[in-house]
Amino acid sequence: MKNQNLKINKKPEREAGITLVALVITVVVMLILAGVAIAAVVDGEGLFSKTRQAAETYENAADKEGYMLENLMGQIDHYIKEEEETPIEETIEVGDYVNYDAGEWTAEDLALITASEGNPPLHSTVNDAETGNQTKPDRREQFGGFEIGDSRNENSTPYDTDYEADYSGWRVWDIDESTGEITLISAGHPETYYHRIGHSEESINILRNRDCSMYENQYAKSGSAHILTGQEAVEWYNRQFNTNYTLIDNNYSDSTFYHETFTRAEPISVLENGSYYWLASPDGTTCLYYVNPISHYVSTTADYARGVRVLVSLESDVQVKEGAATEGVTTWDIVGN
Numbered sequence: 001m002k003n004q005n006l007k008i009n010k011k012p013e014r015e016a017g018i019t020l021v022a023l024v025i026t027v028v029v030m031l032i033l034a035g036v037a038i039a040a041v042v043d044g045e046g047l048f049s050k051t052r053q054a055a056e057t058y059e060n061a062a063d064k065e066g067y068m069l070e071n072l073m074g075q076i077d078h079y080i081k082e083e084e085e086t087p088i089e090e091t092i093e094v095g096d097y098v099n100y101d102a103g104e105w106t107a108e109d110l111a112l113i114t115a116s117e118g119n120p121p122l123h124s125t126v127n128d129a130e131t132g133n134q135t136k137p138d139r140r141e142q143f144g145g146f147e148i149g150d151s152r153n154e155n156s157t158p159y160d161t162d163y164e165a166d167y168s169g170w171r172v173w174d175i176d177e178s179t180g181e182i183t184l185i186s187a188g189h190p191e192t193y194y195h196r197i198g199h200s201e202e203s204i205n206i207l208r209n210r211d212c213s214m215y216e217n218q219y220a221k222s223g224s225a226h227i228l229t230g231q232e233a234v235e236w237y238n239r240q241f242n243t244n245y246t247l248i249d250n251n252y253s254d255s256t257f258y259h260e261t262f263t264r265a266e267p268i269s270v271l272e273n274g275s276y277y278w279l280a281s282p283d284g285t286t287c288l289y290y291v292n293p294i295s296h297y298v299s300t301t302a303d304y305a306r307g308v309r310v311l312v313s314l315e316s317d318v319q320v321k322e323g324a325a326t327e328g329v330t331t332w333d334i335v336g337n
Helices: 002-042 047-084 107-114 230-241
Strands: 170-175 182-186 191-195 277-283 287-292 297-299 304-308 310-313 319-322 331-334
Touching (some): 170 230, 230 277, 230 297
Antiparallel strands (some): 170 182, 191 304, 277 287, 287 297, 319 331
């Protein structure tokens, strides 16, 4: 009986020992597997690395796609601009407005005026190169009607408020069919000149020889700006209306033009702006031609301060886009202006 009881007591002890060993082995195996798994994740070629590489690959692809899309949109935009921007001679017509900016009056401009041939003075009662308070001229050979800081695109102080210029800015004066050159004219009169009958031929030629370079900007041909002459006006009129008028400078000519009855339809309103203005052409040795907006003809013999109009020729590579109409007339914006 004692031996049997002894066998019964030893069996549970052996089973408990086996279970503990198995547990230890299991824990060791799990630790080994965990180590292997962790090593695989944090290894240079592991899961984290591959995830990072995938993210970088996606980011690079997105950047490339964005660049390609941006480039494509740029090409489309360029194509659209090419459709909108055209050489100026292929689109505009005589009488159209062009948003040409001649800038503002400066003290340097006043010096250029007085240094012109004949040394014409500015308004004699002011003549202040610092303030530039150039009011309406009231003596012979004077220029004025503007102040420093005023726009050269606008109208000067009129000699008579009943006959102020109806327009301002710049309009297409002429299109040379052989060269494509575009010439603009000041729609109003950006400055005023005083002429008195009885001047010498030298004083009459002051308008023809005036330095007008202040009206040029980067889109203008250098040296092209000058005051409209009578000969240019009559030649323009003959081209536009198939007439054969003449204008003879310095010969007491009574030949006039532009005296038919008409309405202000385009392009005639380019020549008429509702105001009197001088032409840089003498009639004989004492008179200047001027445009009369009431009787609609070019005349002479007057003692007045009247406006002048400036012509500026544009460079051949100027590009334009159609803008908002002015006075119901097509207006063109210079690209880059």
